[in-house]
Amino acid sequence: MFQPIVNSTHGVTLLGAGAVNQIDVDDALTIAPCLVAADGGGDRALDLGHEPQAVIGDLDSLSAQARAHLGSRVHHVAEQDSTDFGKCLALIEAPFILALGFTGQRLDHTLAAMSDLFRTSKTVVMLSEEEVITRCPAHITLDLEPETRVSIFPFGPVTAHSSGLRWPLDGLEFSPDTRVGTSNAALGRVEITLNGSALLMVPREGLGAMLQALGLPQT
Incomplete structure (x- = not known):
């Protein structure tokens, strides 16, 4: 499980079988041009007119037609202790x-995908239907439009310092079973220093700002 299947010097677009549309995939590939699919994401890639370089998973949802078409690009990982997303990240x-x-x-x-995103040490940006999500680094600066929604979801005890948020995080203690930092709002440029582990979420229109803040290409 620990020998990499995909080695890329460029960003990887990783496609699952959940909610996704043509425009999002096409746009992602301009940023991360190596396409990999997780199990049934292989069918989704083919349906959208794209050929994945690899399909990784336990293969319980990849169709027989896609499996035959993709041939040696399909990599069966049989263990059941991780999700297909987790297998791909590893x-x-x-x-x-x-x-x-x-x-x-x-x-x-x-x-389960949120848990995998939290656990990985790799740089991963997830696109959902409405949000851009990543594991929040210890310090991040986001250039956001005023009133942009900013949410912090803790995966354990978290304290933080912030500037540029309507409701500052200073002096607050966050945890999954007490206080979570959802639906804050940017006043403009936002700086967050985090002590602990949390996911950071902004709306989809904040993708460019998130990529810039993480030092990643935007095209």
Whole structure:
């Protein structure tokens, strides 16, 4: 499980079988041109007119037709201790990953994807139908339009310092079972210094700002 299947010097677009559309995939590939699919995401890629360089997963949802078409690009990982998204994250080596199609259908799958996103040490930006989501680094600066929604969801005890938010984070303690920092709002440029582990979410129109803040290409 630890020998990489995909090694890319460019960003990877990782496609799942969840909610995704043609425009999002096409746009993602301009930023991260190496396309990899997670299990049934292989069918989704082909339906959208794209040929994945690899399909990784336990293959319980990839169609027989797609499997025959893709041939040696299909990589069966049989163990059941991780999700297909988690398998892909473990088996891809790349500067960063843009993940699409891992939300919007079954809630348990979406929650599992959020957990995988939190656990990985790799740079991953996930696109859902409405949000851009990443594991929040210890310090981040986002150039956002005023009134842009900014949410922090903790995965354990979290304290933070912030500037540029309508409701400052200073002096507050966050955790999944007490206080979560959803639906804050930017006043303009936002700076967050985080002590702990949390996911950072902004609306889809904040993708460019998120990529810039993480030092990633935007085209």
